[in-house]
Amino acid sequence: MSEKISLSAPVIAIDGPSGSGKGTLCQKLAQHLGWHLLDSGALYRLVGMAADKHGCAFDDEAAIAKLAANLDVEFVAGEPGEPTRVLLEGEDVSGDLRTETTGMLASKVAVLPAVRSALLGRQRDFAQAPGLVADGRDMGTVVFTSAPVKIFLTASAEERADRRYLQLKSKGDDVNLAALLGEIRARDKRDSERELAPLKPAEDAVQLDSSGLGIDEVFDRVLAEVNARLIGL
Numbered sequence: 001m002s003e004k005i006s007l008s009a010p011v012i013a014i015d016g017p018s019g020s021g022k023g024t025l026c027q028k029l030a031q032h033l034g035w036h037l038l039d040s041g042a043l044y045r046l047v048g049m050a051a052d053k054h055g056c057a058f059d060d061e062a063a064i065a066k067l068a069a070n071l072d073v074e075f076v077a078g079e080p081g082e083p084t085r086v087l088l089e090g091e092d093v094s095g096d097l098r099t100e101t102t103g104m105l106a107s108k109v110a111v112l113p114a115v116r117s118a119l120l121g122r123q124r125d126f127a128q129a130p131g132l133v134a135d136g137r138d139m140g141t142v143v144f145t146s147a148p149v150k151i152f153l154t155a156s157a158e159e160r161a162d163r164r165y166l167q168l169k170s171k172g173d174d175v176n177l178a179a180l181l182g183e184i185r186a187r188d189k190r191d192s193e194r195e196l197a198p199l200k201p202a203e204d205a206v207q208l209d210s211s212g213l214g215i216d217e218v219f220d221r222v223l224a225e226v227n228a229r230l231i232g233l
Helices: 022-033 040-053 061-069 100-109 113-124 139-143 157-170 177-193 215-229
Strands: 011-015 036-039 073-076 085-088 132-136 149-154 206-209
Touching: 011 022, 011 139, 022 036, 022 132, 022 215, 036 040, 040 061, 040 085, 040 100, 040 113, 040 132, 061 113, 100 177, 113 139, 132 139, 139 149, 149 215, 157 177, 206 215
Parallel strands: 011 132, 011 149, 036 132, 149 206
Antiparallel strands: 073 085
């Protein structure tokens, strides 16, 4: 059993693989509820980018953990309707943060125990009143084990590859669907088989397969679960 931690505010922990729709869902929930939002994947992506920028070998756990503990990052809220800008060591990396390359870097550093330890406290600090919507892969199993609402959102690898393909094509990127599918399967395997905090649903998580579902339908189902577990929202 995972150790239960005391929470200073209610947390909705939403876990799942890349491309399952967690990011969009969490943003809609946080906006609807007026709660804080934690994108834990962004922190790991930023650590991966920092390690790459500083030429760290990805098996140099001590060096990468030091970068994680002292990560110079700033999230700058944009004007209404504009996305949040992300600064890494003063440089705007918003455009590179969500690329497939950065996702692979994140997956490499996420297997390092010292890196996960360095980021654990920083993630828990996001749990502030009135509440937190936490997006990640181990939010319910490790970071917020006492969260009253835990959701494990998934979708088939094929559907997730299709979604990513359409997203990148809409941006004008030259992408290959077969290559995307291979990358997603490789990342799923690495994330689910890592020794520390593997990608898996918490024992008390509600599991939802979003294959074939629109974001509004997913949102409605999850919000109903939130309302059932957190009376009064």
